[in-house]
Amino acid sequence: RQVLERELPDEELIVVSNREPYVHERVDGRIKLHVPASGLVSALEPITRTCAGTWIAHGSGTADRDVVDRNDRIAVPPDDPAYTLRRVWLSEEEYKGYYFGFANEGLWPLCHIAFTRPMFRAADWECYQAVNRKFAEVVVEEAKSDRPIVLIQDYHFALLPRLIREKLPDATIITFWHIPWPNAEVFSVCPWREQILDGLLGSSIVGFHIQLHCNNFIESVDRFLESRIDREAAAISYRGSLTAVHSYPISIEWPEDEEGRAGAAETRQAVFQRLGLPADVKLAVGVERLDYTKGILDRFHALDEFFQQHSDWIGRLVFLQVAAPSRGTLPAYQQLYRECVELVDEINERYGRGDYRPIVLLDRHHDQDDLAMLYRAADFCVVSSLHDGMNLVAKEFVAARDDELGVLVLSAFTGASRELLEALVVNPYDPSAMGEAFYQALTMSEEEQRGRMQRMRENVRVNNVYRWAGNMLLDAARLRKRAALDETM
Ligand code: ADQ
Secondary structure, eight states: OOHHOOOHTTTTEEEEEOOOOOOOETTEEEEEOOOOOOOHHHHHHHHHTTOOOOEEEEOOOTHHHHHHOSSSEEEEETTSSEEEEEEEOOOHHHHIIIIIOOOOOOOOHHHHHOOOOOOHHHHHHHHHHHHHHHHHHHHHHHOSSSOOEEEEGGGGGGGHHHHHHHOOOEEEEEEEEOOOOHHHHTTTTTTHHHHHHHTTTTTSSSEEHHHHHHHHHHHHHHHHHHHEEEEETTTEETTTTEEEEEEOOOOOOOOOTTTTTTOOHHHHHHHHHHTOOTTEEEEEEEEEEEEEGGGGHHHHHHHHHHHHHHHHTTTTTTEEEEEEEEEEHHHHHHHHHHHHHHHHHHHHHHHHHHBBBEEEEEEEEEOHHHHHHHHHHHEEEOOOOOSSSHHHHHHHHHOOTOOOOOOEEEEEEEEGGGTTTEEEEEEEEEEHHHHHHHHHHHOOOOHHHHHHHHHHHHHHHOOOOOHHHHHHHHHHHHHHHHHHHHHOO
């Protein structure tokens, strides 16, 4: 933070995301403040505070309108105001077309290559364009100078950089794409591929988690737009301006040492009691939004294989799956939920004995402290995404393990697998190999667990979320210094 304060004195910072950092809900006639559990929010909040910036987001709470001023602004955090939250109101139809339709039924499956057919409807695209235009107007309205730093978050706003660039040519625009970018051949099925690329190239910098996604993006530009590409510098020259394409691996806030926090054994006991588990079973945990890209069914198939190969473990291993409901109005998510419940029932029937159920499915949202307790109580954690930009759960698990024990089983198709090399890296499409990784996790010596965990913890502690946001902003500061120098020459 000190580096940012030094490098970005008096700079104007505007953050744009779909989700807002504070939500106001009306509960029993009273207004309650809710802070969504989101990696994105915890990454960008401290920086927005430091720069006393403006955060523009879709107003989603039932009491959001009741607390803003005439200009839809509110100073936040409400009890110690440090920056401005500007809410943008979207109609139900706009939200349906832009968010559920184009973003989540089109771009989400397209970018994840998860064998779920992307749906592209002209009406959704209309909404997506209209909402991007609406946000662009608000950014211009909120900008106090003609060269703010604008941080745009995610696939909801592919057109926004260009729209802002047209109105604020000297702005420094950084767009971070939190999900994978597919190869050019896959990307080509999007009917509006040129417009999406043109929109993104309004940015000064486009950021992805890993180099592979940067390379795929550059290939897509090369194939579909008339541009000049400097591969060594990872820079694209297009319509008279330059866009750098860089990787910035996102991370989490490293937890502070809490005095008086329960030890690992105590935490385990509390969790086992809460779940009604006998003390001598081993516990595996999976935590995610209920999403078809996360490979939840695949890990259950792996568990099935594992019990077939190692039947002496029946009765001695419980798999706790925490799955927060997500995007539940979309058919693909409803179907996943049904399949998930059916498969859990089937496996529980096949291997259950007496009170013993091998899979416990908790399909609800948990707060971060609860999740940390589950991570600390588990013998191993499974992240089996079919494709994932980064995956923060893997890093949260590692950060929670201050006892330096526990094993991470991690899909090779997550960005996180490029950094957490000491995890047991698996192919989620190969259930028998994943089942063998479960066996390896269960039988790994404490000494080996400790060696692996120590190295992963050091990595996550150093490469935390402040580094992610800080590196982007430092690159922005460099670009601005260079531009200022060019002006004087
Ligand atoms: P997501 O697909 O949402 O993020 P992930 O990175 O795992 O995936 O982050 C999920 C977050 O939600 C974690 O902080 C986790 O603790 C929390 N969460 C999950 N289940 C929960 C539950 N039941 N209750 C409460 N909280 C829960 C997208 C991309 C990722 C990328 C992130 C950040 O898909 O690849 O890592 O953005 O860039």
